Amino acid sequence: MATPVVIGPTVRIIEDNCLNCGKKLDGTFNVGGADIPREGDFSICCHCGHVMTYGKNLRLQELTEKDIREIAGDENLLVAQKLVAEYNRRRDD
Ligand SMILES: [Zn+2]
Numbered sequence: 001m002a003t004p005v006v007i008g009p010t011v012r013i014i015e016d017n018c019l020n021c022g023k024k025l026d027g028t029f030n031v032g033g034a035d036i037p038r039e040g041d042f043s044i045c046c047h048c049g050h051v052m053t054y055g056k057n058l059r060l061q062e063l064t065e066k067d068i069r070e071i072a073g074d075e076n077l078l079v080a081q082k083l084v085a086e087y088n089r090r091r092d093d
Contacts, residue, residue, distance in 0.1 A: 005079045008035045016060045020050035025060070031083070032076035042071055049084050051077070 008030035015026040025045065028037055037043065043052045043060060051071070055061040063071075071077050 005032050005076060007031055007079075007083075011036055013037060014058050016058075018045040018047060018050055019052055019060055019062055021045060021048040023047040031080045042067070042074075042077060044077070044080050044084050046084055046087055049081060049088075051081075 010027050010029045012026060013028050015024060017024055023045065025043075028043065030037065030041075037054050037058060039054050039056060039058065041054050042063075043054060044050070045052070051063060052060045053063055053067055
């Protein structure tokens with residue numbers, strides 16, 4: 001049986017915009033780790049599913065080639081992507 005994935009509470013973050021769809025992002029919840037995001041953590045836009053990373057001052061950045069290799073198949077990322085897809089499916093119903 002798979003280990004349950006821990007999902008943290010929703011927290012406010014410094015407002016930024018998705019680098020793909022441009023929507024305002026000012027909140028987040030963490031999948032599988034600490035409650036608050038830290039520089040180097042990955043982020044998924046809840047509107048379009050674009051995967052980014054937090055850079056200095058928690059500003060969103062595009063993934064580097066190294067980041068892409070690092071997160072390929074990451075279980076927490078897969079869970080987060082499923083949650084975003086489910087959120088968008090329910091929002092669109
Ligand atoms: Zn987006």
